Amino acid sequence: MPSLSERTEQFTDSVIRRMTRVANQYGAINLSQGFPDFDPPDELKAALKKVAEGSVHQYAVTWGAQNFRQALAEKQARFMGIPIDPETQIVVTCGSTEAMMAAMMTVCNPQDKVIVFSPFYENYAADAILSGAEPIYVPLKPPHFHFDANELEAAFAQHPKALILCNPSNPTGKVFSPDELRLIAGLAEKYDSFVIADEVYEHIIYEPYRHTYFAALPGMFERTISCSSLSKTYSITGWRLGYLIAPAYIIERAKKVHDFLTVGAASPLQEAAVTALRFENGYYKQLQKIYEEKRSLFLEGLKRLNLPFTVPQGAYYVMVDVSEFGCTDDLRFCEWLAREVGVAAVPGSAFFREDIRHLIRFHFAKKNETLEAALNRLESIRHKLPQTARGW
Template sequence: MQALSKKVSLFTDSVIRRMTRISDKYHAINLSQGFPDFQPPQPILDRLSQIAYKGPHQYAITWGAQNFRNALASYRSRLLGRSIDPDAELLVTCGSTEAMMVAIMTLVNPGEKVIIFSPFYENYGADTILAGAEPIYVPLNPPYFNFDPDVLEGAFRQHPKALILCNPSNPCGKVFTKKELEYIAALANTYDTYVITDEVYEHIVYKPHVHTYFASLPGMYERTLTCSSLSKTYSITGWRLGHITAPASIIDAAKKVHDFLTVGAASPLQEAALVGFQFDQTYYDDLLALYTHKRQIMLDGLDRAGIIHNTPQGAYYVLLDISEFGFHSDLEFCEVLAEKVGVGAVPGSSFFKEPIHHLIRLHFAKNDETLYEALTRLEHIKSRIKKG
């Protein structure tokens, strides 16, 4: 029989989702795949219960139900500081995962290049390969995960079609400063490059750090596809509701790609979730306070256990240094961690293009009781895991 596509040999299955399966196998506390174990906001749940009986239950307009897009446009207009047209400048997708795939396929031809900062969310590399493009990786250097301006410009000199910017960054929690973003913007202008942003953690940015929307910088809206979702903001990761904001000419093309990828996002979930766009600023302040509290629980617990870690500036992940255990494979370490300690983590090598095997990622989007139990287990890590 004929060989399968060469593309599928260039990346693995999702290591993040694989670690969830391993966590389940050993009944470990799953701090690998980043989803909460607490309920979404009550108004969204109340609306969902109403929709369950009265609908809609059939297809919405493929690029998003009209009332959902109207509410989304008002919400995005406040965030970006400009008026967003719900009919021309928005596309509703099946999660930000599809939003990123649509964005790349809309912009990039086979053989063209895409800049990706490393570490990166694992989908970016696979998406670029599936689009037939070539990724150019630019390292973010620990411990603060800053980029070297000269290295970044060297990547731009290869005339990429697009750059992917995850801000705040998964997995390292970096929040790009306005100065850094302005430098990227200047290069994007100079080398005529599009920017695809993944801003799903836009409301989880720890003080004194501040989130700047790349599309809000002077002249950048015209060349930016802003991807985000409702998953992290409203704790509904399983609802798979994402969106792209971009100029009308780009959205018009993106609608065609989306239409033949997934047809459309779930209509009853759009109807239920749109009430979130009507929350006032108090909700987002409380969300940040919640995750600030959980971050402190996690960092204090890791310090008590004597585990070296970074301090995330945004999002809800932390990187742990496992060098002292002497494992050559961080994947093997994570499997042992799940089995012997009862905590699920993600090997850092799945996020880095560089040969890094001494970092693992945990998340802290869990109830306090879950976090305390996980940290209690981690206090025994050095006695339960032998040197590799």
């Protein structure tokens, strides 16, 4: 038989999604894959019901229904502080996963280089490989996940086509400071690189931190592709509605890539989601308050259990240090945790280019009672861990 593609040999299946299957297998509480166990806003569900009874069931315009793009442009312009043309500067995609892939394929040629901060959301490496690009990894150093400016400039000196910026960061919850972002901007300009900004957690930020949109920095809109989705902001991860915002010359090319990747996002869901995009600012303040409460509940529980962690500044993930358990195989540890303790996490090695095996990632986008149940189960972790397993 003929051989399969060589590029797809270079990565495995998603470890995050694999841990959801492990959680389902053992009936564990799923704190691995980052989706809520609570419903989206009632107004949004009511809008979907109304749309389902109507006639919006066929293809929308390939790059997004006009009313969805208009509502999105108005909402993002309000928060980003820059004008956005819904006709020439937006492409609606099937989730931010497609948005990132479309962005990479729009700007990258085979053998181009792309800077990726490590740790990183696991899709980024796969996106680079599928685009034929070569990742250059720059470490974000635990426990505070700062980068070294000299190491970053050394990466830029290799003349990458783009840098991928996840802000707030998955998996660390790091919010890049204005000074860090200005440094990145200066290097992108100096070495003439694009910045692909994954800002899907833009509205989940904890005091005193603030989100700075990279495209809104002086001179950066022309070289930035902003990627995001409605999944996290409105608790609709299953709707798969994402988007790109970029200058018209980039979007014109991205429209073609998107068209041949997926044709278009679901038109009934775009129609219903217009309701959410028109929420007043109070919705986003309440969202922040809800996640502040969940973060406090979960982190206080980890403190009681003497499980060390890095406090997330944004997003809804927390990196937990399991060095105490002599963990050298974090995937095996997470499988054990799901099977014996009943809580599913993601092994940290899924996110790091470096050989880091002592960190695991939990997420706290769950009902408070779910988080409390998970903490109750985690109380048994030291009792259930057999001595023979230490050092695995």
